[in-house]
Amino acid sequence: MKPQDMQLAFLTTPSTVVWYRIAPLLYFLYVVPSFVMGHRIIVNCVFLLSTGFTFLALLSGVTRSLCSYAGLKPTSFCEAMLSSREFIAQLSGLSSELGQCAAQFQAYSTLAPPLLTNLSNIYVETRNVAFLVHSSNISSRHVIGPFLTENERDILDLSRSLLQLRHLVEGGSNQIRDLEGYVIRSSTMVVKWLGPDTAFCKIASLVIALPSCSRNPSASVVLSDVVSAFNRFSRTVASHSDATLAILSRFDSRLLHLGNLVNKEAGTRRQTYEVTLSSIWSTFGGNRAQLASISLDLDILQRAHSYVLAVTRFNFETFQAVEHVRLHAQDGEGPISSAEEVHNTIEALRGSRVMRLEL
Structure with missing residues (x-):
């Protein structure tokens, strides 16, 4: 699989697609009324939260996709890294x-x-x-x-x-x-x-070479x-x-x-x-x-x-x-x-x- 194909696969995972569609809607619903009601701080916080959730969903989708394309099961080495130290x-x-x-x-x-x-x-x-x-x-x-x-x-x-x-x-x-x-x-x-903690593991999963992961x-x-x-x-x-x-x-x-x-x-x-x-x-x-x-x-x-x-x-x-x-x-x-x-x-x-x- 080519890198471009993998990127496309990552971006088309169900969780990623859903959040990409919801994020603009949330922005439209809360940013536009903010000019009228003046609650920009609250609106920006909500927007940041929605964007953060989108990023986490994307990160989760990338991690799952990586292990999925590597042919690894949920009990695999990748999942073990995320669940146990x-x-x-x-x-x-x-x-x-x-x-x-x-x-x-x-x-x-x-x-x-x-x-x-x-x-x-x-x-x-x-x-x-x-x-x-x-x-x-x-x-x-x-x-x-x-x-x-x-x-x-x-x-x-x-x-x-x-x-x-x-x-x-x-x-x-x-x-x-x-x-x-x-x-x-x-x-x-x-x-x-x-790495130093399990949170870093999720980030490290993004840069794991596919052949190494599968071996x-x-x-x-x-x-x-x-x-x-x-x-x-x-x-x-x-x-x-x-x-x-x-x-x-x-x-x-x-x-x-x-x-x-x-x-x-x-x-x-x-x-x-x-x-x-x-x-x-x-x-x-x-x-x-x-x-x-x-x-x-x-x-x-x-x-x-x-x-x-x-x-x-x-x-x-x-x-x-x-x-x-x-x-x-x-x-x-x-x-x-x-x-x-x-x-x-x-x-x-x-x-x-x-x-x-x-x-």
Whole structure:
């Protein structure tokens, strides 16, 4: 549509045409008698009011016509500008929060390599202990062996799960940055158009370029897109964390049983040697022929005990961290809308002994 056609369309809107016809009539009815009655002040006020109403009607018609020719509905971005300013504050606050979340998620993703390194060390130690147990004469190796073998598999699964979670978090931070830019662009455009108050918005609508107006979505669409993306990311994190927690829980139950077996057998004081031997013999079974190699067996059990303690500590602290993220992800909070909760989780991981794990 050409500019001349648009101007013609604006000037031929019903409200504009009606007021253009009424204004001269009002002028004729009140100005002519004024020369006779001398009430020029009243007449001029009435005329100014009628002219003002005409201008407002023209302005309203232009605004409606602009949005109409842009193909926008009453719930569109243009109407949202005229009716509400709240969502601008929401967009501005959301933009700031998105930036914080993106930074915190990126920081969280950097914690994954140390955690994976710890898991690799635990895996190597597990295989070493398993090799020593299998090559020893401890009759309980048939009990301890399956535990270690199962733990090897779960450690690998846990490593893969944490690695995938790392990629997920990194992708989430990139997604948040994209959303942040989208929100910033939308809020900036709205503030630019809206001006200091809603009255200025009506005037600003007159100078909005038609293509720009038609390309911008409504405020509700902007917020809906952001919330939907957050919810999808939240559900993905929660689902993936559930899978990780299942591994950790299975891991923990076996470690508890294995810990009960070896914890009390890992004494280092030689004065309690006979008591320890008796306890080992009664707990794990065996016969007097094994007493010759019991010193080596005690060393093996001591190493197994250290392994159990290290992995249990790692398991507990990781379990807490993942559970913290999962619970808030399920609620649509935490990693989705609360940078403070994510920050607390990161600090808990950073300050935990997991980062200083020594086997």
